[in-house]
Amino acid sequence: MNSNTLTALLFGIDANRAAALTSAFHKLGYICRHTSVDEMGRMGSAIRDDKPDLVLFDEQGSAIELSHCLDAIASQQLDLPVIVLSDSESLMPDHQVADVLPPDRIERISRSCLREFWALYTRRNLKATEQELKAAETRSEQILSQSEEAIAYVSDGMIISSNRLFAEFCGFADPDDLDFQPIVDLIAEQDQDRLKVALRSISDGESSRVSVTVCRQDGEEAETGMKLAPSVVDGEQCVQITLRDEAGETSGSSVGAIDHTTGFASAMRFVQQLEDVTAHGLGGGGDGAFMLVSLDRYLELRNEVGIGGCGQIAADIAELLMSHFPKASYGRIDGDLFGIILNNISADDALKQAKKICKEAAGRVVTVDKLSINYTLSIGILPITKTKLAAAVDLLDNLVSVCEQIREETGDNGMGNGAALYVRARQQLDQKNDPMTLFEDARADNRLQLLFQPVVSLADEDRHYYEVTLSLKDQEADEISGEQLLRALESQGKSTELDRWIIVEATKQLTRSKQGGKPVSLIINLTCNVFRDRNLPSWLGVALKAAQLSPATLVLQFETTATTRMLKPAIAFSEQMRKLGAAVALKSDSAGGDDLQVIRQLNPLLTKLGASPKDSETLKEAITNLQEVGSKTVIQGVDSAATLATLWQLKPDYVQGSYVQAPSTELDYDFGDE
Structure with a gap:
């Protein structure tokens, strides 16, 4: 500007x-x-x-x-x-x-x-400054959480924020446990006064150092140096404390965080990393794999060469693994278990590498007290995709089971010497089960998919439409359908998690399709549960901005019969959508009677009629009713040129059906703009 x-x-x-x-x-x-x-x-x-x-x-x-x-x-x-x-x-x-x-x-x-x-x-x-400030605060939070240094912020003697390394050094599993705790309570009594004096002496532009003894949560004591420097958190003046040893090296990063035998992350640290992956996915948004490497015959080896000898074997395994995956994230989960988080690799490619590792391991020799020790490995691999993962502990249990199964199938005295993928059992989506459970199972099995069917104008409209419906891949005869799953969740009247999933996936698909010509809107079928979700309109605005889409892109479609049962929140929701710039559509059999009253009150942009294209009298009356209330008409089931010719005489606004194009997983219809 x-x-x-x-x-x-x-x-x-x-x-x-x-x-x-x-x-x-x-x-x-x-x-x-x-x-x-x-x-x-x-x-x-x-x-x-x-x-x-x-x-x-x-x-x-x-x-x-x-x-x-x-x-x-x-x-x-x-x-x-x-x-x-x-x-x-x-x-x-x-x-x-x-x-x-x-x-x-x-x-x-x-x-x-x-x-x-x-x-x-x-x-x-002001808006640009606020956005820059928010971005800076986000970067600061990320720097704090990802820092290789143990850091805490103190205001008036109270800890107001700390990272995981600082918490672990003090013996706490969660940094939140330290919030609003007096910093001197963590320090040995003989050092408390010196720390108080150092904290009071901090002034702008100056820093200080003090050596203290930290009283850990487990009762042990650890000596460290503290670097104190003035800082600001959320606009509040405070002191940043960084733990360093007397040589100036960072303290805390190796306390409880590193397995010194292998150089890998400790079990606690690695499980935390794995929890981050299960919650937020891999960095960069790509796919990857989680690999669990298990040392075969561990108890026998420990009896033979002792814990120290097993440590030498573990060090050799670490060297072997890092030669194959030098940029991976590693952790030693137990004496015989090693975890690897792999970025930008398919599970199949990880499996090929794992088999090579097993073959190389079987040929290696570790000398322990003049004894030549051979060892073998069993490796389980689990794909990491955009599909929601189970909890970290469950993932570990699943891959431990894979390793045990490898050993059982080999049947060679506990020597697995092999690798295998973890395959989740396909869940049967029985209609009698709880709808939320069915939704979670379908999502975990990657069986949810969206179908897009063009809705074609019979006049020269300034926008094109696709109707979006939920479908299930590989649906069997006795399993629930996508439409039935929506209606089952709607009957419970609570969750909008599936509705949000549909909106996110549909807008992603539209963004990827890069349609040319006139703008494209999506008519998305949802449950009426969204009427009671007060946060959905604001969430929708954020989602559209993230996808860089205009609100006019969305037309949210609902069943008129279900809308009738919650008319007051439906009217309020429809008004919120109009203010946002989005629109609402309804599905009605005939646009008469009670349905017409609902249509009048919601004033939908579009109304999709359920009547057969062959029932011309019903359609003619419905189209007239909808024209009077200002809602455009969509007629479905157009399966032939003869049907389309008949509908031309009734003058609906839009038609859809197999004659135009059957539902597809892609937005690939040629609207003929050029």
């Missing part, structure tokens, strides 16, 4: 007055670039694409209604000041109109425009 150039949209202002305004701005030291809008079809794109700084609207001269202009700005959620030129005394400034001025007061108009321009300039700068 240039501070001396403003861009304006002019409604109802002729060329002479526009030139006079431009001259007035020039005298005040500003350049005004303006675009005149004189028709409805141009208004939406001008507001969206021209990125104006203000709107100057002459109420008498404009062919467009002021309310239409204000609605268009509100639907796109733009911060765009509107100055109305009018002699009407009833028109007053409000939350949508910044000022109302006489049409002939050019100088006053220009100064009012500049006032609103600078107010907008300030708001935009």
Whole structure:
């Protein structure tokens, strides 16, 4: 935004007055670039694409209604000041109109425009600053959590934040356990006064060091050095404490965090890493694998060479593993168990490498007290994909079972010497089971999928549509269908987790499809549970911004019969969607009777009729009813050219069916824009 150039949209202002305004701005030291809008079809794109700084609207001269202009700005959620030129005394400034001025007061108009321009300039700068501040705070939090140093922040002698390394050094499993605890309570009594003096001596730009003895949670004591430096957390002045030994090296990173025999992360640290992966996925959003390496005949080896000898074997295994995966994340989970988190590798490729490792391990010799020891390994591999994973402990149990199964199948006195993939048993989606359990099982088995069917206009509309329906891969005769799963969850009236999954996956697919020509909207079938989800509208706004999609992309479709049972929240939800810029659609058999009353109250953008295309009388009456209430009609089941020809005479707005295109997993219909 240039501070001396403003861009304006002019409604109802002729060329002479526009030139006079431009001259007035020039005298005040500003350049005004303006675009005149004189028709409805141009208004939406001008507001969206021209990125104006203000709107100057002459109420008498404009062919467009002021309310239409204000609605268009509100639907796109733009911060765009509107100055109305009018002699009407009833028109007053409000939350949508910044000022109302006489049409002939050019100088006053220009100064009012500049006032609103600078107010907008300030708001935009403030918003950008807030975003930068939030990003900086996020980076600071990430730096704290990912730091290789043990760090805590102290205010008025109380710990207000710490990272995991600091907590582990003090003997705590969770940094939250240290929040609001006096720092001196962690220090041996003989060192407390020195630490208090050091904390009080901290001033801006200066730092201090002090050596103390930390009393760990398990009763043990550990000596460390503390580096104290002034800092700020959430706008509050505080002291940053970094644990360092007397040589200046970081303390805490190796206390309870490293297995010194192998150099791998300790069991606790590795399980924490694995929990992060199960919760948030792998860095970079790619797929990978979790590998569990188990030393065969561990108890026999321990009896033969002792714990020290097994340590030498463990060190040899670590060397072997790192030669194959130098950039992986490692952990020693137990004396005989080693975990590996692999990025950017398929489970099949990981399996091939694991088999090579097993073969190499069988040929290696470790010398322990002049004894030549051979060992073998059993390795289990589990794919890490975008599908939600089980808890870290469950993953470990699953791969331990894989290793045990390898040994059982080999039948060679506990020598597995092999690798295998963990395969989750396919869950039967019985309709009698709890719907939420069915949803979780289907998602875990990667059986949920979305189908897209084009909805084609019989007129020259400015937007294309696909209807989105839920389907299940490899569905068997006695299993629940995607539609039945939605209705079962709807009957429970609680969860919207599946609805959110559908919205996220559908918008992802649309973003990937990169449709050309006219904009594309998705008619997404959901449960009426969303009417009671107060957080969904705001979540929807965030999801659309993340996908870089306009709210007009979404049309959320519901069953009219289910909507009738919760009409009041449905009306409120429909209004929220309109304010957001999205829309609502309904499915009705005939758009008559009670259904028509619901349609009147919700005012849906589209109504999909369930009546057969062959039932022309019912359809004719339904189309007439919908035209009266201002809802566009979608007729399904168009399976032949003859059916389409019949429907032409009834003049519905949209049709869909197998003759147009059957539902597909891709948005690949050619709407013929070119």
